Amino acid sequence: MILTERPRLIAVRAARLFDGVSPELLDAPLVIMDGGRIAAVQSGSHPPPDVDVVEFPEATLMPGLVDAHVHLAFDASTDPVAALATRDTPAVAAAMRAAAATALAGGVTTVRDLGDRDYVALDLRDDAGLPTVLASGPPITSRAGHCHFLGGQIDDNPSAMRAAVQERIDRGVDVIKIMGSGGNITPGNPPERSQFSAATLRAGIELAHRHGIGVAVHAHGTTAIRDAVTFGADSIEHASFWSRSGVDDPGDLIEQIVTRQVTVSATVGVRPGAPATPYPQTAARTPGIVAALLSLYRAGARFIAASDAGIHENKPHDVARHIPPALAAIGLPLPEALRLVTSAPADACGLTGRKGRLAPGHDADLLVIDGDPTTDPTAIDRILAVYARGHRIR
Numbered sequence: 001m002i003l004t005e006r007p008r009l010i011a012v013r014a015a016r017l018f019d020g021v022s023p024e025l026l027d028a029p030l031v032i033m034d035g036g037r038i039a040a041v042q043s044g045s046h047p048p049p050d051v052d053v054v055e056f057p058e059a060t061l062m063p064g065l066v067d068a069h070v071h072l073a074f075d076a077s078t079d080p081v082a083a084l085a086t087r088d089t090p091a092v093a094a095a096m097r098a099a100a101a102t103a104l105a106g107g108v109t110t111v112r113d114l115g116d117r118d119y120v121a122l123d124l125r126d127d128a129g130l131p132t133v134l135a136s137g138p139p140i141t142s143r144a145g146h147c148h149f150l151g152g153q154i155d156d157n158p159s160a161m162r163a164a165v166q167e168r169i170d171r172g173v174d175v176i177k178i179m180g181s182g183g184n185i186t187p188g189n190p191p192e193r194s195q196f197s198a199a200t201l202r203a204g205i206e207l208a209h210r211h212g213i214g215v216a217v218h219a220h221g222t223t224a225i226r227d228a229v230t231f232g233a234d235s236i237e238h239a240s241f242w243s244r245s246g247v248d249d250p251g252d253l254i255e256q257i258v259t260r261q262v263t264v265s266a267t268v269g270v271r272p273g274a275p276a277t278p279y280p281q282t283a284a285r286t287p288g289i290v291a292a293l294l295s296l297y298r299a300g301a302r303f304i305a306a307s308d309a310g311i312h313e314n315k316p317h318d319v320a321r322h323i324p325p326a327l328a329a330i331g332l333p334l335p336e337a338l339r340l341v342t343s344a345p346a347d348a349c350g351l352t353g354r355k356g357r358l359a360p361g362h363d364a365d366l367l368v369i370d371g372d373p374t375t376d377p378t379a380i381d382r383i384l385a386v387y388a389r390g391h392r393i394r
């Protein structure tokens, strides 16, 4: 006779729970995990007999962080571009694996890599010791354009764009990343300048959507933002309204972004004590960028906050937990700031029902925080435990 015994379930009990959405916390929660999934979320009740309970009496449970804009290939050193240039593909893969592990130890249980080299990020998916990884492969950019050294440069015409999008779809990417404007880390490509004609950008977005794949457009300049919104990009990354001399007024684009439900991905978060940006041109524009982003947020735009981890030394790969305090500092309520790094980016990444919430059926990605991160901005830096798909990481 063969006896098959059901494995005992693991549950975590704490003082309170933030579910990723509601500012109302659940008291005395018990989260029951069945393998990699959440089986039940209860309050105040006694655990079922077949459950082993891990107790955190003073702590808060919350969903694992979802960082919807990272670069695992950039090593968060003083010069990540130069460091990357010295590495061959196996070395890049090793560095990216280490970066992903760093993210996970810091509570980031899902990352969306929006620009690697050689499609290495795709090979990091489905690794039990790493966060859940979504990947774009090399970002599509113009000749000698922003981040051209990642290998995704193309001519500015619709057929070249379609070929680049098709190659990525054939390789199985989760999302297409297009550099719609210049950016700060690539000299010669000012952020206000569009990199592609409207027709080229449109061809890329339309082909991706025909295959059911979302498109994230890096856009600092207002023209690039406008084109991305007009042609139905799923997210605008950075959305800084960067002009040659300062920051543009978003004007009528606010209404368009709200009605078209384009996700605005604000770039937020540095390690504590570090300057918000190493670039003087960004520092000079920060008040204007914050004002533009807040006007979009207050108008009801779909809004998320993501880190761009890896791109400079102030943004290590586990930096996402420093986003909510930064959002609180510009006036957002802390529970709302926490939503913008959990359920909101999960939804923006197409992971609704799987990530970003502590609810039955979702992946068992959860953080145990010492204190209450919905009232104390310093609490989220005190992570007592990280569970990723039911495995305890720390």
Ligand SMILES: [Zn+2]
Residues within 6 Å of the ligand: 069, 070, 071, 114, 115, 308
């Ligand atoms: Zn980026």
